[in-house]
Amino acid sequence: MATRQVTVKDIAGRLRLHYTTVSKALRDHPDISPATKRRVLALAEELDYHPNSIAKNLKNQSTHTLGVIVPSIKNDFFSAVISGIEEVAYGREFNTVVCQSNESAEREAIHLRTLISNRVAGVLVSVAQTTTSGSGFRALQRQGIPLVFFDRVYDDIEADHVVVDDIGGARRVVEHLIERGYRTIAHAAGPPNTSIGRDRCRGYLDALKAHGLDGDEKWIVHGGFEEADGTAALGAFRSRGSMPDAIFAVNDPVARGIHAEVKRNGLAIPRDVAVAGFGDNRLSAYLDPPLTTVSQSPYEIGKTAAAMLLRRIDEPSHKCLCETEVIPTQLIVRKST
Amino acid sequence: MATRQVTVKDIAGRLRLHYTTVSKALRDHPDISPATKRRVLALAEELDYHPNSIAKNLKNQSTHTLGVIVPSIKNDFFSAVISGIEEVAYGREFNTVVCQSNESAEREAIHLRTLISNRVAGVLVSVAQTTTSGSGFRALQRQGIPLVFFDRVYDDIEADHVVVDDIGGARRVVEHLIERGYRTIAHAAGPPNTSIGRDRCRGYLDALKAHGLDGDEKWIVHGGFEEADGTAALGAFRSRGSMPDAIFAVNDPVARGIHAEVKRNGLAIPRDVAVAGFGDNRLSAYLDPPLTTVSQSPYEIGKTAAAMLLRRIDEPSHKCLCETEVIPTQLIVRKST
DNA sequence: CTGAAAGCGCTAACAG
DNA sequence: CTGTTAGCGCTTTCAG
Numbered sequence: 157m158a159t160r161q162v163t164v165k166d167i168a169g170r171l172r173l174h175y176t177t178v179s180k181a182l183r184d185h186p187d188i189s190p191a192t193k194r195r196v197l198a199l200a201e202e203l204d205y206h207p208n209s210i211a212k213n214l215k216n217q218s219t220h221t222l223g224v225i226v227p228s229i230k231n232d233f234f235s236a237v238i239s240g241i242e243e244v245a246y247g248r249e250f251n252t253v254v255c256q257s258n259e260s261a262e263r264e265a266i267h268l269r270t271l272i273s274n275r276v277a278g279v280l281v282s283v284a285q286t287t288t289s290g291s292g293f294r295a296l297q298r299q300g301i302p303l304v305f306f307d308r309v310y311d312d313i314e315a316d317h318v319v320v321d322d323i324g325g326a327r328r329v330v331e332h333l334i335e336r337g338y339r340t341i342a343h344a345a346g347p348p349n350t351s352i353g354r355d356r357c358r359g360y361l362d363a364l365k366a367h368g369l370d371g372d373e374k375w376i377v378h379g380g381f382e383e384a385d386g387t388a389a390l391g392a393f394r395s396r397g398s399m400p401d402a403i404f405a406v407n408d409p410v411a412r413g414i415h416a417e418v419k420r421n422g423l424a425i426p427r428d429v430a431v432a433g434f435g436d437n438r439l440s441a442y443l444d445p446p447l448t449t450v451s452q453s454p455y456e457i458g459k460t461a462a463a464m465l466l467r468r469i470d471e472p473s474h475k476c477l478c479e480t481e482v483i484p485t486q487l488i489v490r491k492s493t
Numbered sequence: 494m495a496t497r498q499v500t501v502k503d504i505a506g507r508l509r510l511h512y513t514t515v516s517k518a519l520r521d522h523p524d525i526s527p528a529t530k531r532r533v534l535a536l537a538e539e540l541d542y543h544p545n546s547i548a549k550n551l552k553n554q555s556t557h558t559l560g561v562i563v564p565s566i567k568n569d570f571f572s573a574v575i576s577g578i579e580e581v582a583y584g585r586e587f588n589t590v591v592c593q594s595n596e597s598a599e600r601e602a603i604h605l606r607t608l609i610s611n612r613v614a615g616v617l618v619s620v621a622q623t624t625t626s627g628s629g630f631r632a633l634q635r636q637g638i639p640l641v642f643f644d645r646v647y648d649d650i651e652a653d654h655v656v657v658d659d660i661g662g663a664r665r666v667v668e669h670l671i672e673r674g675y676r677t678i679a680h681a682a683g684p685p686n687t688s689i690g691r692d693r694c695r696g697y698l699d700a701l702k703a704h705g706l707d708g709d710e711k712w713i714v715h716g717g718f719e720e721a722d723g724t725a726a727l728g729a730f731r732s733r734g735s736m737p738d739a740i741f742a743v744n745d746p747v748a749r750g751i752h753a754e755v756k757r758n759g760l761a762i763p764r765d766v767a768v769a770g771f772g773d774n775r776l777s778a779y780l781d782p783p784l785t786t787v788s789q790s791p792y793e794i795g796k797t798a799a800a801m802l803l804r805r806i807d808e809p810s811h812k813c814l815c816e817t818e819v820i821p822t823q824l825i826v827r828k829s830t
Numbered sequence: 831c832t833g834a835a836a837g838c839g840c841t842a843a844c845a846g
Numbered sequence: 847c848t849g850t851t852a853g854c855g856c857t858t859t860c861a862g
Binding site: 173174175176177180187188189192211213214215216217 | 831832833834835837838839840
């Protein structure tokens with residue numbers, strides 16, 4: 157079993173060649189005669205040779221690996237983004253290592269450190285909810301490792317971004333609520349330290365303002381990104397006295413929490429309260445009534461982000477003329493509004 | 494930016510120490526005096542030193558990395574398994590690299606190769622649907638890299654397994670159908686070259702037999718694991734003349750395809766046809782009517798599989814006294830039956 | 831076309 | 847306690 161793994165030297169020895177010759181032959185270097193190449197290749201196959209990329213990477217001072225950090229892969233959105241990233245990476249013969257932060261800033265930092273230690277060629281991050289310091293990202297950049305943020309951005313860092321049009325998407329869905337005739341529109345907002353939390357709230361306020369409805373602070377509740385936060389948000393609205401006509405939630409899970417809690421309170425959707433989300437999770441189409449939401453093409457986001465990162469890797473020259481790609485969103489109207 | 498990364502030598506130079514001394518200091522080796530350690534640590538911090546794990550791995554001839562290959566991470570089941578794996582790996586300071594085969598045997602083989610080349614410490618695989626050769630797995634084992642299969646097993650390979658009790662779970666759900674009074678029970682089966690396809694079919698047949706119902710070949714249709722396969726299966730049953738009372742699908746997506754198609758045909762669930770699945774996907778609870786299914790604790794599977802693998806890594810001695818862990822399943826009765 | 835020598839960054843064994 | 851030497855497997859440069 158643990159028979160030492162085959163190296164270029166082993167195959168060189170058998171062939172009475174120098175091991176550098178073998179190394180060149182394996183990489184199809186023009187120096188080497190076709191005949192030798194054939195012999196080398198044949199023996200490599202026979203001996204079950206597998207090149208050691210660790211040694212190769214050490215020598216070359218580079219890896220063909222991209223690091224990806226997401227809050228959680230069990231989340232339609234992120235897993236679709238990852239697929240997009242992998243698709244692009246795969247086409248360029250890059251590997252991908254996926255890490256989950258579980259929304260913990262600490263784990264995120266640890267992952268960042270091991271990615272640095274493993275000298276990945278570049279990193280894609282969607283920031284954890286609890287991250288309040290950019291030092292891990294800065295460390296990455298000090299090592300000259302390109303960084304691209306997607307979806308959840310850390311603002312104080314100069315880096316490329318790929319985001320969805322959160323403001324526009326939020327504005328659009330709130331306008332839709334207004335058009336439908338709802339007037340008291342509440343917002344179950346995300347954590348204010350996240351870009352998407354802030355931007356979606358901004359879009360909400362913009363829409364109200366544009367239509368002459370004033371955004372009353374009382375109709376905004378800040379929470380996290382989970383179903384439980386939706387449940388809590390509804391409780392908060394109820395405790396503030398009267399219920400709103402409609403609630404726009406920062407994302408689909410929160411909307412789902414509200415959706416369930418509204419029904420649990422014996423109210424009808426959308427008759428008593430309309431509910432809208434953001435993100436178009438798979439599940440949302442299956443709720444009863446199905447959820448009105450905003451679709452953000454996650455697969456596109458992943459492909460775009462990976463492409464940006466690879467561009468940086470290819471041309472490390474460009475100083476930070478950071479770019480931001482905004483992926484458009486699409487309103488998906490269903491029965492909940 | 495691309496200022497060469499800091500190495501032990503750099504910090505040794507500044508401190509007028511030998512670089513091996515620094516290396517030891519950094520790893521808190523007992524040889525080194527506390528005073529020196531402090532100086533080294535302080536300067537390492539100041540210079541923003543990050544150990545190069547590539548070099549370390551090359552030297553040590555080992556990595557702290559586990560490879561995981563799954564068909565697709567955008568699948569509740571697999572993403573939960575991965576979380577379980579990561580949890581255990583993380584606790585032992587192992588990294589995890591996740592690869593998706595997209596059900597393609599070819600991609601699976603490529604991933605296997607790069608995992609070998611990267612000298613991962615061990616590999617966890619859930620086999621792609623189209624895999625018909627075990628040569629990639631055998632190559633892995635020839636390199637002395639421990640392998641654990643979970644959920645979808647490749648039979649011809651001697652390796653540890655973690656599977657759910659597919660036969661028992663299938664038998665249980667079919668018995669439930671029988672108890673409910675259904676008599677003509679069809680099975681939308683999986684590909685016969687997959688272990689879960691075969692085992693769930695076996696459980697189905699066992700249950701029928703135990704209750705004196707004969708398994709008529711006509712009520713079994715083989716297909717894949719996707720929603721579309723469910724749609725197709727229903728078409729097949731209809732074309733065979735009369736409809737069954739109840740259909741047990743190899744997994745939840747297939748059940749969902751059937752569920753939707755039944756409703757599209759204007760039939761009522763469960764009045765006209767009962768539908769049951771396997772896997773307890775998140776979505777299944779949200780269908781109308783919600784789907785009766787079998788829960789297989791994916792998080793447990795992941796933890797168990799990772800623990801088995803780590804045990805192999807710790808003690809490479811054990812020749813292949815391969816073990817199989819069977820994780821119990823649980824019947825989840827909902828309104829669709 | 832093939833061979834020799836050097837070195838990537840780190841660790842382990844041994845000497846001082 | 848600190849330094850020396852050697853080497854992990856590979857690639858690169860320069861000679862033959």
